[in-house]
Amino acid sequence: MLEYYETIIVGGGPAGSSCAWKLKKQGKEALIIDKEAFPRLKLCAGWISSRVMEMLEFTPDEYPHSMLTMHTQLYIAPIPFPVVSSWMLPWRKDYSIRRIEFDHWLLQRSQAPVKTHQVKKIERQGEHYIIDDKYECKYLVGAAGTGCPVRRTFFPDRRVSEKLIVTLEKEFEYPQRNNNTQIFFNDHGLQGYSWYAPKGNGFLNLGLGAVSSYFVQSKTNLHDHFRWFLKDLVKRRLLDEKTSQELKPAGHGFYIFTNQGEVKKDNCFLIGDSAGLATIDLAEGIRASVESGLLAADEILGNSQYTKTKIDKFSLNRVVRWLLRA
Ligand SMILES: Cc1cc2nc3c(=O)[nH]c(=O)nc-3n(C[C@H](O)[C@H](O)[C@H](O)COP(=O)(O)OP(=O)(O)OC[C@H]3O[C@@H](n4cnc5c(N)ncnc54)[C@H](O)[C@@H]3O)c2cc1C
Numbered sequence: 001m002l003e004y005y006e007t008i009i010v011g012g013g014p015a016g017s018s019c020a021w022k023l024k025k026q027g028k029e030a031l032i033i034d035k036e037a038f039p040r041l042k043l044c045a046g047w048i049s050s051r052v053m054e055m056l057e058f059t060p061d062e063y064p065h066s067m068l069t070m071h072t073q074l075y076i077a078p079i080p081f082p083v084v085s086s087w088m089l090p091w092r093k094d095y096s097i098r099r100i101e102f103d104h105w106l107l108q109r110s111q112a113p114v115k116t117h118q119v120k121k122i123e124r125q126g127e128h129y130i131i132d133d134k135y136e137c138k139y140l141v142g143a144a145g146t147g148c149p150v151r152r153t154f155f156p157d158r159r160v161s162e163k164l165i166v167t168l169e170k171e172f173e174y175p176q177r178n179n180n181t182q183i184f185f186n187d188h189g190l191q192g193y194s195w196y197a198p199k200g201n202g203f204l205n206l207g208l209g210a211v212s213s214y215f216v217q218s219k220t221n222l223h224d225h226f227r228w229f230l231k232d233l234v235k236r237r238l239l240d241e242k243t244s245q246e247l248k249p250a251g252h253g254f255y256i257f258t259n260q261g262e263v264k265k266d267n268c269f270l271i272g273d274s275a276g277l278a279t280i281d282l283a284e285g286i287r288a289s290v291e292s293g294l295l296a297a298d299e300i301l302g303n304s305q306y307t308k309t310k311i312d313k314f315s316l317n318r319v320v321r322w323l324l325r326a
Helices: 014-025 050-056 099-110 149-154 212-218 222-235 241-246 286-300 318-324
Strands: 003-010 030-034 047-049 072-076 094-096 114-116 122-125 128-131 135-142 164-173 181-185 192-198 203-211 250-255 268-270
Touching (some): 003 014, 003 128, 014 030, 014 050, 014 099, 014 286, 030 135, 047 050, 050 094, 135 286, 149 268, 164 212, 192 222, 203 222, 222 241, 268 286
Parallel strands (some): 003 030, 003 135, 030 114
Antiparallel strands (some): 047 094, 122 128, 128 135, 164 203, 164 250, 192 203
């Protein structure tokens, strides 16, 4: 016997939970299926712009976990001082959250029923979609990140390999961390950036990301760059030597925005990383995930059409982009 829901969302990250939240707000319930039980680990620097909260209609005061206002300094090697600092961009407000807390809270806030199940097989039967011979729906939303099974099944892979961002990241307790978020562009020639991101409750997130093609051209790899990054942090007295030697980062890949590729077909939608929507300049993915989730919900509700063109491709304004050559 199949379990029927009008809408099923595969993936309970920010994209999936935002879509479910919007549907629920308008009186429609969706089932979320995620392979992981929440709270779950998600590799991410955890930077969110204020737009994320505006779209999801909450304020920092309403968020029950730690959220820091970011004081950011952007460096571009070889310039030894910050080229851009938060105080130069008074119109911007950025925050730092821990994804393990944030995603769980968004999922609970959506009030969607959640099943823990890894989706493997999806078929179209007439007007409906059948998932693993267990679940059936009229509207199917793919929100399961880069390897989303909805994408694999219904959307021919038009992803452009030059748009693949590869990363290494580690989040850990480090109460003696510096309070400024520091972003380093072009370090050791990296076509991307590394980050030192303080979190609430004494946590620190370190990582780096770059377009995958850079590593082929430069004959370096992510681990080389991560090692160099840690050494530089020790030199800058942002990290102690012992900790730098013990850190074991993990990696994940995702795609930045391109005009190629569809995000919907019949009653099936791709949102968030499954659609490859992170911003072109800073690879900010959470905002686009939320935005696309809300747009897909709007189309299911019959309010408006979900198209890629409605999603903002950039995080920074033109002047800052020019400064960073991003
Ligand atoms: C190291 C790193 C740092 C980043 N830093 C930032 C940042 O600071 N700010 C920012 O805005 N963006 C950042 N991003 C990008 C951001 O993390 C993503 O764009 C965002 O998480 C995408 O959200 P999503 O909901 O589409 O996917 P996800 O958050 O990845 O959620 C997908 C969900 O689908 C589930 N799933 C996967 N496969 C299946 C399956 N077969 N069946 C059922 N469930 C499945 C997963 O368990 C997961 O819970 C970063 C990315 C990385 C890798």
